[in-house]
Amino acid sequence: MKITFIGAGNMSEAIVAGVIRRGVLAADAITVSDPLEERRVYMEATYGVAAVASNREAVAGATCVVLAVKPQLFEAVWEELREAVSGDTLVLSIMAGIAAHRMEGADGFRVVRVMPNTPSLVGRGAAGIAAGALATEEDLCWAETLMQAVGVSVRVEEDQLHAVTALSGSGPAYLFLLMEAMMGAAVELGLGEEEARLLCVETVGGAADLMADSTCSAATLRERVTSKGGTTAAAIGTFQQQRFEELVGVAMRSAYDRSRELA
Ligand SMILES: NC(=O)c1ccc[n+]([C@@H]2O[C@H](COP(=O)([O-])OP(=O)(O)OC[C@H]3O[C@@H](n4cnc5c(N)ncnc54)[C@H](OP(=O)(O)O)[C@@H]3O)[C@@H](O)[C@H]2O)c1
Structure with missing residues (x-):
């Protein structure tokens, strides 16, 4: 697994810290991408992960891309990225409210949506995980492994993510x-x-x-x-x-x- 986080904000940091702490992935299997230099320097120094400014560069060779920018940035970021992400990459989105089909698009990406919450920052998160139309059982297991490094998770249907948001998200x-x-x-x-x-x-x-x-x-x-x-x-x-x-x-x-x- 080589995993890339697009956006190295609070949630990405929580997951990166959790997966390294739990030994799910080694730091050298993780790349983060963020426009802020200070943030990249911090992520490199704190976790030993690769940190780059270019989203397109970040996804090269990734087997899983985690979309972790604010939902209002989704369209611009995905427009830039879509062609750089290889067809067999799993797209895991933690963005609230962006439907899986918008990422699946005509390219037919495998998508898993995750609704995490802020106690993930202290390893006590509670997340809902929902498969997009093309995601496999293996994809869901991988999403569970990631989220269980920062807390607990439950599988739900995509439409139930609204209820997860109302319960554990908010x-x-x-x-x-x-x-x-x-x-x-x-x-x-x-x-x-x-x-x-x-x-x-x-x-x-x-x-x-x-x-x-x-x-x-x-x-x-x-x-x-x-x-x-x-x-x-x-x-x-x-x-x-x-x-x-x-x-x-x-x-x-x-x-x-x-x-x-x-x-
Ligand atoms: N926090 C929660 O409780 C929670 C719960 C459920 C879901 N989520 C979802 O998780 C996602 C991330 O939330 P967060 O709290 O981690 O937000 P955040 O701390 O603001 O993280 C987003 C990061 O993405 C960076 N970014 C901005 N534009 C970018 C671009 N074009 N390419 C790459 N990176 C870019 C931001 O950099 P700048 O700061 O320089 O703009 C920031 O470091 C959101 O979509 C949110 O809906 C959050």
Whole structure:
């Protein structure tokens, strides 16, 4: 495998770091391409990968090309690249909202789409992976190997990537909002900011680990910390009176609709 990342931004860096750390690929099998010299110097110095300015040069000899630029740059970048990418190269796109058929085109590229999320930066990513019309089982396995170097992944149909976006793609921001609110309330209730941050971060991370370690549903785990007439019951009762679950559903539907609109 020789892999080329077009765009050496946050997501590419997370995947490059993960695959090298996990021994999936050696640094000399990886090339990144980025217009910013500072970024290229950084990627070379930090990970020992080849870093070039020209996208066309970057894809020469690649068996997999990862498109990792902002979606609004897709057309210009793909126009420049399409002819330089050899026909048997796997095209893996992490760009939100660009349908596989737009990359498959008349050339008939094998395409796999991936929707990652920012916790990939710390090896705790959650990604959805969808095959384009021509992708093989081997292509999907390779995409899984890449994404599992930075977290977990699930296979979905391409149309379900909108739901993945609404859950795990945008999800970290929902939790940051909740944490912001929880920390703010804790400070109002008398805790210091540092203490509130530490307790909040560990509560969210710890609850996620507890659920990951258990076969119980989220509802069961919630019930276990909610004794009748207790403090948790008072808070959960308030959340439910204010229709918290309904609000989450409506918010995620907005993310889903927006994802479809952007596509
Ligand atoms: N971050 C997320 O949570 C997330 C989640 C799911 C999907 N994605 C997708 O992942 C992709 C990358 O996101 P990111 O957060 O890594 O963005 P990013 O940090 O902005 O990375 C994009 C990189 O591409 C470079 N670039 C710009 N024009 C280029 C060109 N013509 N050729 C080659 N490289 C070029 C940019 O350089 P400059 O900075 O110099 O412009 C930048 O280094 C996006 O399509 C996004 O939709 C991101």
